[in-house]
Amino acid sequence: MKKERKLALSFRQLLTIDKPERYLGNEINAIYKDADKVRLRFALCFPDVYEIGMSHLGIQILYDMFNKRDDVWCERVYSPWVDMDELMRKAEVPLFALESQDEIRDFDFLGITLQYEMCYTNVLQILDLSRIPIYADQRSEKDPIVIGGGPCAYNPEPIADFFDLFYIGEGEAVYDELFNEYLRVKESGGSRRDFLIAAANIEGIYAPSLYEAKYGLDGRISSFSSKIEGVPIKVKKVIATDLDKAPYPEKPLVPYIQVTQDRAVLEVMRGCIRGCRFCQAGQIYKPVRQRSLDFLKCAATNILDSTGQDEITLSSLSTSDFSNTGELVHWLIDNYREKYVNISLPSLRIDSFSLDIMSRVQDVKKSSLTFACEAGSQRLRDVINKGITEEDIMRGSAEAFKGGWSKVKLYFMLGLPFERDEDVLEIAGLADRIASNYYDTVPKEERKGIRVMINSSASFFVPKPFTPFQWAAMDSAENFSRKAHLVKDAMKSKLNHKSLTFKYHESSVSVLEGVLARGDRRLSEVILKAYKKGCIYDAWSDLFKGDRWDEAFKESGIDPAFYTERERDWDEILPWDFIDIGVSREYLYSEWKKAERGEITENCADKCSGCGAAAFGCGICVKERTISK
Amino acid sequence: MNETSKKIRIKFAKTGLMIFLGHLDLMRCFQKIIRRAGIPVAYSKGYSPHQIMSFAQPLGVGCESEGEYMDLEMEELLDLEIIQNKMQRECPAGLEIKEIALLSVPLANAMAEVERASYILDIPALTKEEKLRGIRNFELSDSYPVTKKTKKGTREMDLKKFVFELRLEQEGPIFTVLKSGSTDNIKPELLLQSIFKETFEAAGDVGFLCGVDYLVKRLDLFGSDGKALI
Ligand code: SF4
Numbered sequence: 001m002k003k004e005r006k007l008a009l010s011f012r013q014l015l016t017i018d019k020p021e022r023y024l025g026n027e028i029n030a031i032y033k034d035a036d037k038v039r040l041r042f043a044l045c046f047p048d049v050y051e052i053g054m055s056h057l058g059i060q061i062l063y064d065m066f067n068k069r070d071d072v073w074c075e076r077v078y079s080p081w082v083d084m085d086e087l088m089r090k091a092e093v094p095l096f097a098l099e100s101q102d103e104i105r106d107f108d109f110l111g112i113t114l115q116y117e118m119c120y121t122n123v124l125q126i127l128d129l130s131r132i133p134i135y136a137d138q139r140s141e142k143d144p145i146v147i148g149g150g151p152c153a154y155n156p157e158p159i160a161d162f163f164d165l166f167y168i169g170e171g172e173a174v175y176d177e178l179f180n181e182y183l184r185v186k187e188s189g190g191s192r193r194d195f196l197i198a199a200a201n202i203e204g205i206y207a208p209s210l211y212e213a214k215y216g217l218d219g220r221i222s223s224f225s226s227k228i229e230g231v232p233i234k235v236k237k238v239i240a241t242d243l244d245k246a247p248y249p250e251k252p253l254v255p256y257i258q259v260t261q262d263r264a265v266l267e268v269m270r271g272c273i274r275g276c277r278f279c280q281a282g283q284i285y286k287p288v289r290q291r292s293l294d295f296l297k298c299a300a301t302n303i304l305d306s307t308g309q310d311e312i313t314l315s316s317l318s319t320s321d322f323s324n325t326g327e328l329v330h331w332l333i334d335n336y337r338e339k340y341v342n343i344s345l346p347s348l349r350i351d352s353f354s355l356d357i358m359s360r361v362q363d364v365k366k367s368s369l370t371f372a373c374e375a376g377s378q379r380l381r382d383v384i385n386k387g388i389t390e391e392d393i394m395r396g397s398a399e400a401f402k403g404g405w406s407k408v409k410l411y412f413m414l415g416l417p418f419e420r421d422e423d424v425l426e427i428a429g430l431a432d433r434i435a436s437n438y439y440d441t442v443p444k445e446e447r448k449g450i451r452v453m454i455n456s457s458a459s460f461f462v463p464k465p466f467t468p469f470q471w472a473a474m475d476s477a478e479n480f481s482r483k484a485h486l487v488k489d490a491m492k493s494k495l496n497h498k499s500l501t502f503k504y505h506e507s508s509v510s511v512l513e514g515v516l517a518r519g520d521r522r523l524s525e526v527i528l529k530a531y532k533k534g535c536i537y538d539a540w541s542d543l544f545k546g547d548r549w550d551e552a553f554k555e556s557g558i559d560p561a562f563y564t565e566r567e568r569d570w571d572e573i574l575p576w577d578f579i580d581i582g583v584s585r586e587y588l589y590s591e592w593k594k595a596e597r598g599e600i601t602e603n604c605a606d607k608c609s610g611c612g613a614a615a616f617g618c619g620i621c622v623k624e625r626t627i628s629k
Numbered sequence: 630m631n632e633t634s635k636k637i638r639i640k641f642a643k644t645g646l647m648i649f650l651g652h653l654d655l656m657r658c659f660q661k662i663i664r665r666a667g668i669p670v671a672y673s674k675g676y677s678p679h680q681i682m683s684f685a686q687p688l689g690v691g692c693e694s695e696g697e698y699m700d701l702e703m704e705e706l707l708d709l710e711i712i713q714n715k716m717q718r719e720c721p722a723g724l725e726i727k728e729i730a731l732l733s734v735p736l737a738n739a740m741a742e743v744e745r746a747s748y749i750l751d752i753p754a755l756t757k758e759e760k761l762r763g764i765r766n767f768e769l770s771d772s773y774p775v776t777k778k779t780k781k782g783t784r785e786m787d788l789k790k791f792v793f794e795l796r797l798e799q800e801g802p803i804f805t806v807l808k809s810g811s812t813d814n815i816k817p818e819l820l821l822q823s824i825f826k827e828t829f830e831a832a833g834d835v836g837f838l839c840g841v842d843y844l845v846k847r848l849d850l851f852g853s854d855g856k857a858l859i
């Protein structure tokens with residue numbers, strides 16, 4: 001950054017908005033190239049505010065990986081916050097990429113990561129502010145190729161009309177190939193459509209305009225097929241089979257403003273061995289693959305050196321299941337404690353092993369323990385295959401209380417399939433028993449006047465594609481509220497009610513999430529209508545405008561309940577059935593039936609259940625199983 | 630000769646895009662610069678240790694400065710030039726380490742020492758005559774009552790007592806030396822808004838940074854002895 005960089009906005013304009021640092025693109029480790037000397041320009045977008053987007057590891061991985069290619073310059077863009085949105089429209093400044101401050105519409109690609117359904121109106125804001133036609137079929141030869149990825153790309157149908165391509169799987173796998181194809185077509189004078197067809201033939205790439213969905217009179221999909229001969233009917237997920245060989249950002253970006261995750265991140269493994277039946281991540285990231293200790297030690301050193309971060313976190317879906325957590329944490333303590341680096345350990349299951357590690361790296365008195373119980377009764381925990389028993393919880397909390405902890409957080413879901421009122425009431429029962437457990441475990445003289453606090457919270461269960469519950473009916477908002485009140489009232493009557501708190505989330509956002517998660521192509525109209533009515537930042541509860549969404553559904557003649565409250569059967573064509581995640585539909589269906597019977601399934605470390613992901617030939621599926629308890 | 634300490638004082642410039650960094654962001658930025666540079670700085674004791682650093686009279690967002698100061702306590706003292714080079718290498722564009730000095734005991738805190746600050750100010754929309762008129766009016770008046778916004782509300786004060794120098798430079802900008810520090814600190818904006826009141830009122834606003842394009846650049850900070858902090 002030797003010479004002065006130009007900015008898309010004047011200093012004066014920037015000084016009138018909140019946190020102008022969001023829009024400068026001058027972060028430590030940002031990458032600048034000569035735009036004239038690269039062959040492909042990629043704008044990488046996280047469609048939410050900067051502080052959220054900058055905290056996302058996936059963006060850092062792709063940014064690093066794309067920029068390792070000399071012929072590619074990848075830059076970033078995040079959703080302008082509402083004040084900036086207003087300023088840009090008023091001043092007629094089109095959306096720009098942070099590093100070069102050049103307009104997005106002049107890029108070759110606009111890649112948008114789709115981490116949650118509630119970002120869909122933000123996607124439209126990005127396109128709109130960039131002045132790229134919202135509907136893909138209205139784009140011209142010079143518009144960027146708009147490509148989506150991330151977990152919501154596993155059912156891309158509700159937003160299929162807005163995208164040219166979707167990338168199904170992990171970025172490390174075929175982006176190189178996709179870029180090469182793009183350059184080949186572009187430099188040989190091919191058209192946008194030529195490229196889309198070529199791309200659709202790359203494994204993992206879905207070009208929605210080349211496919212067609214038809215609907216029956218009952219509103220269900222009657223057929224889904226490719227419109228062009230040779231374009232594959234199924235789109236197969238692609239993954240990085242060996243994480244030690246996949247690139248990892250050793251010089252991640254360091255923001256100036258405080259972002260949500262302001263620390264160095266070590267992704268220790270991908271995937272999860274536990275097949276909780278409500279969990280999409282557990283299925284779509286299969287199979288579990290670990291990084292080696294050597295790789296992680298080396299990455300940790302380089303990241304801390306290049307960023308100056310004073311905190312490092314181990315990241316994965318379930319860090320307790322990583323074989324080398326203990327050794328890695330001890331290595332970090334030995335090497336970085338004296339350099340004042342904090343170590344943070346989210347997603348640990350509470351047992352004596354993890355409590356020991358946690359007590360070494362954090363202030364026990366201040367921190368609280370988290371149990372993701374998800375359901376109050378053992379019966380319902382078996383239904384959802386949450387492999388945690390009441391015994392585990394009691395043993396873990398007793399150990400923790402002995403170790404000095406006195407604050408416990410419990411996470412639950414309400415509205416789970418096959419849930420009965422007695423399961424719901426058990427949320428209060430379990431919380432109360434944990435509180436009693438404290439008094440049974442910690443003698444009076446050691447309590448020092450501290451009251452144990454058991455803080456429970458419940459979210460509204462949303463059935464997701466590629467889970468055994470993809471066929472399930474979602475509960476109604478009314479029933480959710482009724483159940484939440486059942487819990488609240490039950491807590492009040494408990495022995496330890498003074499130690500119990502209970503919170504639950506807004507239900508209207510969850511209902512919309514339920515519609516979008518399992519929606520089809522007909523929803524694009526609703527999303528665009530809602531956006532035009534002013535819906536944006538729907539993931540932010542204070543900005544969520546439920547009434548405008550209701551209007552948008554009504555005006556489009558679409559009943560949200562068709563998507564949420566209806567149980568599907570085996571024969572129904574689900575909008576995402578054309579995607580192959582490696583886990584078979586049969587397996588998911590058998591899990592759905594086992595849920596109904598309350599039968600549990602072993603986790604991948606204990607026993608392979610033959611889900612189909614072994615076809616990837618990597619990770620835990622090909623390892624000899626060491627049974628660890 | 631005074632006994633030396635392990636405390637150093639760093640003078641730095643904050644220009645370009647760095648003017649957008651608020652005080653906390655700047656502090657975090659320096660903490661990371663220091664870590665990347667591998668400088669053996671001292672940390673506080675306790676459960677969440679932090680680097681022992683303090684800044685003198687933080688500057689408002691949007692202002693440039695050629696003379697900012699930060700005190701840093703070292704765990705182990707290195708050659709000052711080495712510290713300067715190591716830190717400069719890790720600085721983003723817009724931060725420049727200008728000078729480093731060793732502080733002698735008895736130690737004063739950078740913040741507490743500040744008494745005056747010099748600035749270059751400008752309102753490009755004004756003609757030379759308009760600027761001159763504002764300055765002359767100020768000079769000729771015996772007292773210049775202004776209302777200063779404070780945390781608790783507003784306070785009447787005589788600006789004359791707190792403006793030590795005020796003149797128009799050859800090329801057009803204004804040079805001034807104002808009272809600074811923990812008491813009676815005068816923000817340069819207050820001076821501009823007072824002496825060019827009509828201009829700000831004509832722009833429809835008398836608030837901070839509203840309606841009028843203006844430049845503030847701090848040149849240096851001075852102690853009660855009138856000497857720069859290094
Ligand atoms: S432990 Fe269960 S909920 Fe958590 S990631 Fe694994 S499968 Fe999902």
Ligand code: SF4
Binds near residue numbers: 287611612613620
């Ligand atoms: S194939 Fe077996 S080991 Fe592999 S993910 Fe599926 S159930 Fe687990």
